[in-house]
Amino acid sequence: EPEVTQTPSHQVTQMGQEVILRCVPISNHLYFYWYRQILGQKVEFLVSFYNNEISEKSEIFDDQFSVERPDGSNFTLKIRSTKLEDSAMYFCARGTGIGANVLTFGAGSRLTVL
Amino acid sequence: DAKTTQPNSMESNEEEPVHLPCNHSTISGTDYIHWYRQLPSQGPEYVIHGLTSNVNNRMASLAIAEDRKSSTLILHRATLRDAAVYYCILRDRAGNNRKLIWGLGTSLAVNP
Numbered sequence: 001e002p003e004v005t006q007t008p009s010h011q012v013t014q015m016g017q018e019v020i021l022r023c024v025p026i027s028n029h030l031y032f033y034w035y036r037q038i039l040g041q042k043v044e045f046l047v048s049f050y051n052n053e054i055s056e057k058s059e060i061f062d063d064q065f066s067v068e069r070p071d072g073s074n075f076t077l078k079i080r081s082t083k084l085e086d087s088a089m090y091f092c093a094r095g096t097g098i099g100a101n102v103l104t105f106g107a108g109s110r111l112t113v114l
Numbered sequence: 115d116a117k118t119t120q121p122n123s124m125e126s127n128e129e130e131p132v133h134l135p136c137n138h139s140t141i142s143g144t145d146y147i148h149w150y151r152q153l154p155s156q157g158p159e160y161v162i163h164g165l166t167s168n169v170n171n172r173m174a175s176l177a178i179a180e181d182r183k184s185s186t187l188i189l190h191r192a193t194l195r196d197a198a199v200y201y202c203i204l205r206d207r208a209g210n211n212r213k214l215i216w217g218l219g220t221s222l223a224v225n226p
Contacts, residue, residue, distance in 0.1 A: 004157075033213070035158075043158060043201075043216040056213060091157045101146065101205070103214065105157035 004106035006092050012112045016081050021109045023075040023092030031095030033103065034067065034077045036060070036088040043091070049075065082113045118202045123221040126192045134187040134220050136202030141182050146205045148214070149176065149187050151198040158201070161187065197224045 005024045013019050025032060034046040047057040047067055054067065066078045079086055089110050093103040119137040126132040138147065148163040162169055162176045164185070169176040175188040189196055201219040 035214075042218060043152075043214075045213040045215065048213055058213075093158075102148075102160050102163065103150075103158070104160065108157045 004092055004094055004104055006090075006106035006109050008109055009107070010110040010112070012114065013082055015084060015113055019079045019082055019086075019111060021077045021079075021090050021092075021111070023077075023106055024073060025075055025092065025094040025104075025106075032069070032075050033093040033095075035091045035093065035105075037091065037108075038085075038088045046077070046090075079111075082111070084113050087111055087113045117215075118204060118217055120200075120202055120217060120220045122218065123223070125223045125225065126189075127225050128194060129191050132189040132192045132196070132222065132224075134189070134200050134202075134222065135184065136186070137184045138202070138204055139183045141204055142206070144206055147176065147178060147182075147185050148203045148205050149174070150201045150203065150214075152201070152219070153195075153198045161200070163205075192222075192224045194224050194226060197222055 007022045011019060030051050032049040035043050036046055037043045044060060045058050047061045048055045049067055052069055064080050068076050075092060089108040091105050091108045093105045096102050096104050146163050146165050149161040150158045151161050152158045162171050162174050164176045164178055166178060168178060177186045177188060187200060199219040199221050201216055203214050205214060
């Protein structure tokens, strides 16, 4: 299957600014995920999205975060007012295989908040 | 969430087999054992998964203990490209909880 494409590959922003990270996974998949990885730390689950609704979110995914699938193909993660600690790699993934049991990840978007 | 324990790091020589262990003593009957890897500066990549029986695919083999409390990822002939962090993750096959809970994994170095 085609890979998951994420844009931008790297974004630098000022603290307090809004950021939108995009993911193009293919429109006929139902399960999508956002994960993040702060430099040198574990990969952390943010949110899962099933059938155009949030199915689960972590404590990290507070009111500053939102996800959308605006046009049935793109899948976006928005951070409304970025903080320094939001600096991380953000990975989009889709569920594939039988029962969507396997995750296919994008290459990630590196967010640097100054 | 059920947890896994892996060695922090391992080292191998190119073209030799590598056995990456994982302990998951609190595994439940509905947990699949998944392995992912993350090459430097890349997103995680699926390697293999299994439930009870040993599994083989083009990338690796997965040997699962009879009591399912441990498993071993086997790379039959390591290449330089296999240098990565390998994550052993338990994933509940039941219900809608499909998130992956990541540990620190095993950092595999492959010597030429």
